[in-house]
Amino acid sequence: MARIPAAQRRNDFIHAAVEVIAAHGIDGATTRKIAEQANANLAMLHYCYDSKEALFSDVFAYAATTYSDVIRKSDAHSTLAETAREILRGVMQYYVDSPSFAAASFELISWARRQHEDRGIAVFDEAVASVRRALTDASASNPVQPETIDEIAYVIGTLSDGFGVNWLTYGDRAAAEAQIDVTTTVFDTWLATRLAPLPAAS
Amino acid sequence: MARIPAAQRRNDFIHAAVEVIAAHGIDGATTRKIAEQANANLAMLHYCYDSKEALFSDVFAYAATTYSDVIRKSDAHSTLAETAREILRGVMQYYVDSPSFAAASFELISWARRQHEDRGIAVFDEAVASVRRALTDASASNPVQPETIDEIAYVIGTLSDGFGVNWLTYGDRAAAEAQIDVTTTVFDTWLATRLAPLPAAS
């Protein structure tokens, strides 16, 4: 029974919660299952967190930070088209590399919809905002309409969500890697056409 | 207290189950809630169905049939490109028109993933098979590789899923109608390029 500082314990609980949410959904993520996944006692969970709510609050914050990090690290700091493509690819690749995070994210969005929970939706609002920011920065030297940024952000979201649903449903890693390429091609083809008609508008 | 034949009662329970699943998830879809939604007594449910499992079995069959119908009705019986586009558009439009069905579908796919439930996945397997069949028929006069059919079916699935997640999350009908057009454009642009290099191959 190694003694572990509460700060690290909390970290363990957050990651354990992600695993359990991925496996059983948010409603199925009970304090007992999370404690077991964290190799801790149920009472330990309440020693680190006043309530299940408090833990979930940290889980949401962790998810938001993770999305933000993935988007930032994928940012090619290049042209708008390249930046957009790399963000899309980065998110899809992260889903493949971290299926538990991906599954937990989709459980979260589904749960948030049911409960009309703003804190859940906020995670994805922040992610979309991060994408928009990166795209705006990338197009600084050659500005485009804000609506164009929104549209690109929407398509990135749609393609990554659609990819994620398929990957999580069938869990075929080899197929998923190939689908990343197909999805990226779909995106590139559209974006080239979308940006071409207005190379130097306004 | 109108007396209703058991056959129609069963139908009511199926539709009530869809509503409850959409609102509370599959795990949250209890017999009590379903009975209440159907304006029936809890015991009535067990009078019409031996068990909750039996009811859900009918719900899955209903979902599979609905997908099949939507795809069939969207089939333009025209070129491959047009058929594919209209199926994509038909599915997206049905999601917008029937948000409860859409939400229940996404709950189902999420639940099936967690439980590794083949019966849940089968609903979507059947839908994909329907799409493939329609695409193959549409390309009969000008055959394409089976891999091309698979790829188009995948992209239709990805785009409709991604669209659905967004629509269900934000529930903005006006935005969704506009996003149907954007998504369709993304698809058309890609498919034109995808089919162009091989207009009369083999």
Place this chain on the structure above:
DNA sequence: GCCGAAGTTAGTCATACGATCAAGATGTTT
């Protein structure tokens, strides 16, 4: 007016939940 189908009431029984406590173990400070 009777008889079976349709519908209702009021429960049983079991399980699982979040939360809390008293008590003990461990490590650190003095």
Place this chain on the structure above:
DNA sequence: AAACATCTTGATCGTATGACTAACTTCGGC
């Protein structure tokens, strides 16, 4: 080594909610 804060545990409480059932009442055709 005493005193103290930190960490760990098993047991337990009250609740709520689940699927399902037995016994009863009403209705409609004959």
